[in-house]
Amino acid sequence: MNVGIIGSGNIGAELARKLSAAGHTVKIANSRGPESLKNIVHSTAIFPVAKEDVATDADVVILSIPFARNAEAAALVAQAPTGTIFVDTSNYYPQRDGRIAEVEGGKPETVWASEQIGRPLVKAWNAILSQTLVEAGTAPGTPDRIAIPIAGDDLAAKRVVAELVSATGFDTVDAGELADSWRFQPGSPAYCTELTIEELKVALSNASMERSPANRDAIMKAISDGRVPMTRAAMAANNRVMSN
Known part of the structure; x- marks a missing residue:
């Protein structure tokens, strides 16, 4: 499968590595140009390309850019x-992205993002x-394999994305x-709580549109204040406690 990835941050770069290692043809681009991607593609089969070329022959395009910059990707996905x-x-963090009135008013983040780029989206890999x-992916069928949620309006597209998620080490x-x-x-x-399939189903059913923004801001404050160590175990555990 031909996969194009727009964005070379922690998530985008790791998805490129894992999907390439799984046998997919992967192109990656960012706003700084192919030369800036040398460290990511070194010793891999990943192709660094200009951002204008990343989607031209892609079966799947993964947008892994800051939330507020989704509108800038419209010309690329076209x-x-x-x-x-x-x-x-992507995820909306107003401290980074600025206040976006529609999202603040309750419009789901990826519904807003889809409107910006003018294409239907599947939401995935945001809640990890x-x-x-990097560290916790396992083979299909592994006991207590971590699961991540996905959402979208096209069942066939979600099946494809679920296969790609599994290739990166996780159930959906x-x-x-x-x-x-x-x-x-x-x-x-x-969100970022490292749950199994059955645990994740419960977590999704317990979600509250009203509480989540306040939880998000409280979690970010705890991290910025230094009360939560910047380790995977500490952040996942804190998320489980503070998001209920």
Whole structure:
């Protein structure tokens, strides 16, 4: 499968490595150009490309960019073939992204993002810590395999994304249509809490659209204040406590 990844941060870079290692043809691009991607593609089969070329022949395009910059990707995804599946890994953090009135008013984040880029999206890989993505992937069928939620309006597209998620080491739980993706936005019990399939189903059912933004901000304050060590175990454990 041809996979294009827009964004070379912790999540985008690790997805490129894992999907390439799984046998997919992976191109990656960022706003700084191919030369800036040398460290990511070194000793791999990943192709560093100009951002204008990342989607031109892609079966799947993964957007792994800061949430507020999704609108900038519209021109890039417009180059993709008909039938390309688009995946959003981003999350809204107003401290970083600025206040976006529609999202503040309750519009699910990836519904807003889909409107910005003008393409239907599948939401995936947003509810996982980058350290978890790097360290905790396991083979299908492994007991207590960590699961992550996905959401979208196209069942066939979600099946493809679920296969890619499994290739990166994780099970999936279908959280519903894109309008339901608020159930695993930051501050929800399903967000970055390292749960199994059955645990994740419970967490999704316990989500609260009203509580999640306050939980998100409290969690970020605890991290910025130094009360939560910047380790995978500490952050996942704190998320489980503070998101209920």
